[in-house]
Amino acid sequence: MPAAFECHRLGKRYGSTLALGGVDLEVQPAELVGLLGPNGAGKSTLVKIACGLVRPSGGEARVLGEPAGSAAARARLGYLAELFRFPGWLRADELLALHQRLAGSDGGAAERDELLSLVGLGDAAAVRVEAMSKGMQQRLGIAQALVGSPRLLMLDEPTSALDPVGRRIVRDLLVELKRRGVAVLLNSHLLSEVERVCDRVAILVGGRIAAQGAPGELAQARGVEIDVDGGTRTYPDADREQVPEIVAGLVAAGERVYGVRVLSSTLEDTYLAAVAGDGSGAPQAPGGVVNGAPEPGAGS
Amino acid sequence: MTGALTIAGYALRESMRRRVFVVVLVLTLGFLGLYAVGTEAAFDSVSEFRGGAQVEDEVLTGSTLLGLAMFTTLFLGCVLAVFLTLGAVRGDAERGLLQPLVVRPVGRTELLAGRFMAAAGVCGAYVAAVYTAAMLITAAAGGWWPDSPVSPGLGLVAGVVLIAALALLGSIFLSATANGIAVFMAFGGGLAAGLLGQIGDALSVETLETIAEVASWLLPFEALYQGGLNALTEDARGATGVIVRLGPFGGAQEGGALLWLWSAAYLGLVAAAARLAFARRDL
Numbered sequence: 296m297p298a299a300f301e302c303h304r305l306g307k308r309y310g311s312t313l314a315l316g317g318v319d320l321e322v323q324p325a326e327l328v329g330l331l332g333p334n335g336a337g338k339s340t341l342v343k344i345a346c347g348l349v350r351p352s353g354g355e356a357r358v359l360g361e362p363a364g365s366a367a368a369r370a371r372l373g374y375l376a377e378l379f380r381f382p383g384w385l386r387a388d389e390l391l392a393l394h395q396r397l398a399g400s401d402g403g404a405a406e407r408d409e410l411l412s413l414v415g416l417g418d419a420a421a422v423r424v425e426a427m428s429k430g431m432q433q434r435l436g437i438a439q440a441l442v443g444s445p446r447l448l449m450l451d452e453p454t455s456a457l458d459p460v461g462r463r464i465v466r467d468l469l470v471e472l473k474r475r476g477v478a479v480l481l482n483s484h485l486l487s488e489v490e491r492v493c494d495r496v497a498i499l500v501g502g503r504i505a506a507q508g509a510p511g512e513l514a515q516a517r518g519v520e521i522d523v524d525g526g527t528r529t530y531p532d533a534d535r536e537q538v539p540e541i542v543a544g545l546v547a548a549g550e551r552v553y554g555v556r557v558l559s560s561t562l563e564d565t566y567l568a569a570v571a572g573d574g575s576g577a578p579q580a581p582g583g584v585v586n587g588a589p590e591p592g593a594g595s
Numbered sequence: 596m597t598g599a600l601t602i603a604g605y606a607l608r609e610s611m612r613r614r615v616f617v618v619v620l621v622l623t624l625g626f627l628g629l630y631a632v633g634t635e636a637a638f639d640s641v642s643e644f645r646g647g648a649q650v651e652d653e654v655l656t657g658s659t660l661l662g663l664a665m666f667t668t669l670f671l672g673c674v675l676a677v678f679l680t681l682g683a684v685r686g687d688a689e690r691g692l693l694q695p696l697v698v699r700p701v702g703r704t705e706l707l708a709g710r711f712m713a714a715a716g717v718c719g720a721y722v723a724a725v726y727t728a729a730m731l732i733t734a735a736a737g738g739w740w741p742d743s744p745v746s747p748g749l750g751l752v753a754g755v756v757l758i759a760a761l762a763l764l765g766s767i768f769l770s771a772t773a774n775g776i777a778v779f780m781a782f783g784g785g786l787a788a789g790l791l792g793q794i795g796d797a798l799s800v801e802t803l804e805t806i807a808e809v810a811s812w813l814l815p816f817e818a819l820y821q822g823g824l825n826a827l828t829e830d831a832r833g834a835t836g837v838i839v840r841l842g843p844f845g846g847a848q849e850g851g852a853l854l855w856l857w858s859a860a861y862l863g864l865v866a867a868a869a870r871l872a873f874a875r876r877d878l
Contacts, residue, residue, distance in 0.1 A: 309877075347697070348694055348697060348877065348878040367700055368698045369700045369702075372698070373693070374695070376694045379695060380690050380691040381692070381695070382609060384612040393601070396601045397601060397700070398700065399700065420727075436695075483699065
């Protein structure tokens with residue numbers, strides 16, 4: 296079975312500005328991959344190439360085995376842009392009906408009702424887009440992206456305008472989509488959200504993948520803290536495997552142990568290290584990958 | 596083709612919902628009302644001075660008034676064509692409206708075709724209806740009919756279709772405002788070149804005629820309009836023919852099959868250029 300999305304040595308230049316400098320990335324079916332990176336890192340460009348909105352300058356990208364941008368590829372993906380807008384005069388149900396016709400979906404009213412319910416807009420089918428809040432429009436955008444049962448969903452900052460309830464709805468939706476076998480490439484600045492739902496994370500800096508792996512793999516051991524009678528003792532070089540030995544030593548020395556904490560870096564630490572380019576965010580666990588420093592002058 | 600029809604229906608529905616057609620209908624009825632009053636008064640005034648002159652008053656009055664109506668119809672059709680297409684690509688892309696549509700398998704060519712079908716269909720039907728109404732009003736007021744009643748209307752329809760195609764092509768490269776300005780300036784430039792050609796024809800100034808001819812090749816909607824004006828009085832002879840030709844709505848250039856062939860080829864070239872440019876454009 297082909298990858299839901301794969302790109303190899305994918306490059307893009309806008310004039311003299313490098314947006315992507317040879318990106319290799321794969322998203323497998325039913326896999327939820329988070330794409331992180333600072334503004335101008337090339338995240339949106341990567342997603343747009345996958346959707347056929349932008350032509351790559353080099354390398355190749357495929358969607359479910361089809362060349363990215365081809366009609367066959369576009370027929371199998373759903374997309375929500377970061378800066379999207381729908382015509383204000385359209386009602387929610389009409390918007391979905393329009394996209395059903397464009398996508399060749401024969402889901403009819405049942406599909407529209409289901410999608411609106413999935414994003415928490417079940418009672419807003421007759422509401423015009425211009426009467427919706429930004430958060431409602433964003434959820435409608437996700438419903439629109441799901442028209443035609445795509446096998447790959449490209450979401451560019453899908454929760455940027457959502458309140459906590461809306462984010463929860465989207466998070467649950469992503470889990471449900473994964474259960475249904477849909478692959479998702481989630482482009483987001485919300486690290487906690489990505490860490491919570493994504494199977495794998497790729498950090499894009501300066502148009503290159505600076506680090507990628509499972510969130511747990513990207514975390515780095517930061518030592519062990521142990522609470523004893525005299526306070527907290529810190530063992531900065533220790534890891535989880537050494538805890539029994541350290542505790543046994545303390546007990547043998549007459550200390551009373553009240554608590555043990557194994558410290559590790561968060562995804563945020565890894566992200567910040569990758570963006571800073573100092574390599575300290577390098578994943579230590581197997582499976583994670585860290586690439587070289589970003590090329591200066593990269594654009595979005 | 597199904598995708599293009601879907602896009603065309605979407606564009607038409609947008610115009611309906613945004614009350615574009617209501618506004619256009621009300622203002623056009625206002626124009627036709629004024630035209631009816633003015634035409635009636637003009638024919639009444641001319642009939643009082645009738646008295647054996649060599650000039651056919653009904654022909655002169657009717658062709659001048661209907662020529663004015665044709666100019667106004669072309670202008671209104673141009674306004675409609677431009678406003679229906681000026682932001683179709685770059686404008687909509689900058690607002691984030693285009694990307695969700697382009698990502699669908701319907702594709703860019705069908706999307707362009709759909710927008711063109713909607714704009715050309717609306718504008719073509721509009722100028723055909725206004726021209727027909729003006730012709731009927733002229734006939735009712737003064738009993739005058741054009742020598743060739745159909746071809747001027749067809750020329751106007753083809754003219755606004757070309758303008759819609761040019762505006763759509765411009766929308767790929769230019770922002771909505773810049774595109775609107777560019778198309779209106781091209782429209783104005785074409786009309787000015789046509790008038791220069793008429794002056795050149797009347798005074799036998801070859802340079803002015805050459806300018807008009809070149810403008811006609813570059814902007815065939817102007818030549819179609821001039822050909823239509825010419826067809827209004829194509830059978831007029833003697834003093835009447837001369838005076839009509841010297842007037843602002845005389846139509847110095849004849850249409851002919853070559854013009855229609857070139858207009859069709861021009862439309863094909865504009866369509867090919869738009870398709871190529873849109874296919875290569877990053878959104």
